[in-house]
Amino acid sequence: MVDRLVNSEANNRRINFVEQCFGSSGQPLVSPGRVLVGEGVLTKLCRKKQKPRQFFLFNDALVYGNIILHKKKYNKQHVLQLENIKLEDIPDDGVYKNGWKIINPSKSFAVFAATATEKKEWMAHIKKCVYDLLIKRGITQTSEHDSPVWVPDQNAQICMHCKKSEFTVLNRKHHCRKCGIVACNACTSKKWLLPQQSSKPLRVCLTCYNQLSLSSAPPVSSRDNNKIRKYTPINIPDSDDDSSDDDDEPTPSVDTVDNNTYESQFQSYEAEEVPDYKAGQTHQ
Numbered sequence: 001m002v003d004r005l006v007n008s009e010a011n012n013r014r015i016n017f018v019e020q021c022f023g024s025s026g027q028p029l030v031s032p033g034r035v036l037v038g039e040g041v042l043t044k045l046c047r048k049k050q051k052p053r054q055f056f057l058f059n060d061a062l063v064y065g066n067i068i069l070h071k072k073k074y075n076k077q078h079v080l081q082l083e084n085i086k087l088e089d090i091p092d093d094g095v096y097k098n099g100w101k102i103i104n105p106s107k108s109f110a111v112f113a114a115t116a117t118e119k120k121e122w123m124a125h126i127k128k129c130v131y132d133l134l135i136k137r138g139i140t141q142t143s144e145h146d147s148p149v150w151v152p153d154q155n156a157q158i159c160m161h162c163k164k165s166e167f168t169v170l171n172r173k174h175h176c177r178k179c180g181i182v183a184c185n186a187c188t189s190k191k192w193l194l195p196q197q198s199s200k201p202l203r204v205c206l207t208c209y210n211q212l213s214l215s216s217a218p219p220v221s222s223r224d225n226n227k228i229r230k231y232t233p234i235n236i237p238d239s240d241d242d243s244s245d246d247d248d249e250p251t252p253s254v255d256t257v258d259n260n261t262y263e264s265q266f267q268s269y270e271a272e273e274v275p276d277y278k279a280g281q282t283h284q
């Protein structure tokens with residue numbers, strides 16, 4: 001049981017080690033009551049391609065980062081609170097196998113394990129940890145503020161909103177931050193404040209914009225909607241703004257540092273029979 005690991009020396013050593021691997025690029029991970037339940041490599045589907053990421057499952061958070069040196073150095077740390085996380089199965093198709101979605105308010109995405117068994121193990125462990133945490137904290141989940149999983153760029157040749165506009169070098173692809181579709185600039189020319197994802201208003205498609213406007217519309221009696229609207233929309237030109245905030249990893253050069261292929265094996269610490277953490281498999 002996970003509870004047995006709380007305050008155990010091995011658990012503290014493991015969490016310290018993960019913290020060290022992220023160095024100053026990450027936030028402190030050592031926290032009272034926190035247990036590192038397991039870890040492993042999963043392939044994360046980013047906007048343009050699939051990239052290996054090291055995932056750490058804690059009893060209260062899911063942490064992942066970019067692998068610079070496997071089991072030694074990571075950066076670009078992301079910490080997702082487990083109480084907000086939901087999983088959604090992705091059925092195997094010709095291209096993608098053993099995948100599932102990790103849904104959360106800040107940024108949802110798809111991950112893939114190497115085998116069906118590993119997928120099953122990962123999903124079971126994450127679900128169990130989420131379940132236990134919700135029970136412990138006496139809370140239930142809502143999906144109101146969940147962020148969309150972005151449709152990968154390559155899945156859209158034409159705008160998924162107007163279904164007319166063809167993408168070219170000049171007619172660039174944009175993502176709606178509310179529903180995740182790939183759409184043209186004209187169809188994503190509005191912005192809306194989605195506080196779970198960013199403090200700045202984000203690009204949304206016209207359908208989502210209309211829905212958001214309706215759902216946050218003030219009482220009919222008010223004469224000027226714009227005055228009380230949380231955010232006054234502006235039309236945004238098709239500039240480079242998207243390349244920086246659209247993309248998960250704006251500096252792809254770092255990804256080439258460690259190009260090994262990894263097994264996505266879920267290394268579980270629940271058994272606690274692992275005498276030495278560092279004796280675990282290295283895949284190099």
Ligand SMILES: [Zn+2]
Nearest residue numbers: 159162184187
């Ligand atoms: Zn369009």
Ligand SMILES: [Zn+2]
Nearest residue numbers: 176179205208
């Ligand atoms: Zn949308």
